[in-house]
Amino acid sequence: MDEKEQLDHVRERVIETIANNMNLYGVTDSIGRLYGMLYFQNHPMTLDEMKEELGMSKTSMSTSIRHLLELKMVEKVWKKGTRKDLYKAEEDWHQTFIDLFTIKWRSGISMNISAMSRAIAELEKIIESEDLGEEVRTAAKTDIEKMNAALQYYEWLNRLVDSFESGKIFDFIPKENNKE
Amino acid sequence: MDEKEQLDHVRERVIETIANNMNLYGVTDSIGRLYGMLYFQNHPMTLDEMKEELGMSKTSMSTSIRHLLELKMVEKVWKKGTRKDLYKAEEDWHQTFIDLFTIKWRSGISMNISAMSRAIAELEKIIESEDLGEEVRTAAKTDIEKMNAALQYYEWLNRLVDSFESGKIFDFIPKENNKE
DNA sequence: CAGTACGTTCAGTTTATTCTGTACGTACAT
């Protein structure tokens, strides 16, 4: 068997594994495959080249790349002389991981925090009502407790994401493992 | 307006927010809603009660609960006297977060690590071939480099998940925030 | 000013996922 073929075959298998893994990040297989392909390509690619390489429509390449751009897994590259847009894969996966978390989680967290806070305030107002059945008051109180617990969690999560974003997480879990 | 209604309304809104957020964890809306509902219910529930409460089929409840069980977001509760299965929501969200990560990521990580390792070994074997075009050799070498970088990332991720699973992450990011 | 080479929007189609109702198996009760 030809070595070039072997090489391609190994590459493809690895790309498939990467794509598969990227499901965990909330990314579809085909977008994952696109990323994997770009990662092993040693030069930025145009949409047409991607389309060619993956045998998919240009539309798909366009939307997939946009998706990857939003997640900062891919960046646009400028090259004079060509009118086509060029894209390359972000190579630092630690950074990719962090960006992904930051982008996807941050807004969700803050939405939850504000929703919980608002809800707690409303429940506290309800509790103040004079004419209130005892069982309703108890229910409101336990709800408030649960929401406070949730709030505490979201704030913890926020601090976790902070430590990702600032890179401080690497003080705690270093990129290089010295231990073994 | 009746206070009981208000209470229910607030609760529902919060549940909706939670469900929405759980998308980030790779869980569908309706499963998220089921979890949220269970979280605010102050007693374990049967499948029939859930079905009633959410207005969905019992089949859905059964499969959704199984899903939540797998993620350890819900646990089965025993109560003598009834033949029905009872389920309650895991209340500690920090723990839930950790379990989720551990369960969903661990296997993916190790699959990737082994896939990468195997691929690297194969490429190194290819490089050893005497009759090998120079450009193929170079390509193989850069691929190996990229795979090594990926490997380093996965090992980092594994150590991160370790710190979640062991609870050591809380030494670094404490559950209670003392700072502000 | 055409003319061409791009990327992207949009509507329709295909494919995958979620949801439901019926049917089934098991375990307990009588």
Place this chain on the structure above:
DNA sequence: ATGTACGTACAGAATAAACTGAACGTACTG
């Protein structure tokens, strides 16, 4: 044993997501 109450497998229907090709807008080219 017979009946009943439960959870779940399974197949089909409803819903959502991914993918495509044609049409469009923009920007560069001659």
